[in-house]
Each structure stands twice: as structure tokens, then as C-alpha cells.
């Protein structure tokens with residue numbers, strides 16, 4: 829596959845980081861079950877100095893999305909709308925759909941069927957809109973070469 833696809837593991841949208849190597853996909857599930865057990869859990873304190881950081885400049889170039897009281901509901905109840913815990917980011921025709929299909933085979937992964945285009949088309953609608961599209965993994969192959977992360 830030409831191009832590069834990243835899995836971006838998020839504590840929340842403000843503290844996300846791109847993972848160039850297969851390190852963590854998800855931490856423990858709300859029910860306490862360990863998911864994807866061969867991968868390391870996400871570090872809730874962010875990258876260590878030796879880890880690559882997600883670029884920060886583009887975030888300053890676009891207005892921040894509207895944010896309500898909390899970034900996620902914090903409740904594990906069935907039907908609760910949450911922001912994604914992971915994003916798949918890739919160039920067009922980079923194989924992002926294939927990555928998503930591989931990951932969603934896992935029974936604890938819930939993923940959108942269609943791309944929400946939050947970052948390139950619907951960013952102004954805010955995080956509440958994004959949350960109500962809510963599943964755990966989002967496919968965003970629409971960044972292309974425009975660095976709109």
C-alpha cells in the first residue's frame with residue numbers, strides 16, 4: 829500500500845499522539861476487561877521524552893471546536909456517547925479502510941461505518957456533534973496532504 833497510515837491513540841482529543849509503531853490500541857475497557865491483550869496499554873500521562881509527539885502547530889491554525897462541560901461522559905453505560913478512543917489517520921488510498929476492518933474484527937471494538945469527516949468538514953460543529961457520531965474508532969483518511977490534524 830502506498831502512503832502511510834497511523835493509528836492515533838487518544839486519551840482525549842487534546843492529548844492525542846500518533847503511533848508510528850504498534851504499541852497500544854486501547855487500555856482497559858470500562859468493564860475492566862483488558863482489550864487487545866498483546867498490545868501495551870496507553871500511557872495516560874502522555875509521551876515520554878523519547879517518544880515522538882503529535883505536531884502542535886496545526887491545532888493553533890484552526891479554531892478550537894466547541895467544547896461542552898466535559899470531553900466525554902465518563903460513564904461506561906451502554907448507549908453512552910463518547911469521543912473516539914482511537915483515530916485511524918491516513919492518506920487517501922493509503923489502506924485506512926483495511927486497517928479499520930482488521931481492528932474491528934475484535935469484539936470489543938465499535939467503529940463507525942462511514943467516515944465522519946470531523947476534522948476537515950464538520951470541525952465547526954463541535955465536539956458534541958462528534959461525540960454523537962460516537963463509537964470507539966473513527967476512520968479519517970481525509971487529511972490527505974493538508975495536515976489538518
Ligand SMILES: Nc1ncnc2c1ncn2[C@@H]1O[C@H](COP(=O)(O)OS(=O)(=O)O)[C@@H](OP(=O)(O)O)[C@H]1O
Pocket residue numbers: 829918919920921922923924925926969
Ligand atoms: N494490504 C494491501 N495491499 C495493497 N493494497 C491494499 C491493501 N489494503 C488495501 N489496499 C488498497 O487500498 C485502497 C483503499 O485505500 P483506502 O482505504 O485508504 O481508500 S480511501 O482513500 O479511504 O477510499 C484499495 O485500492 P483500490 O482497490 O485500487 O481502490 C485497496 O485495494
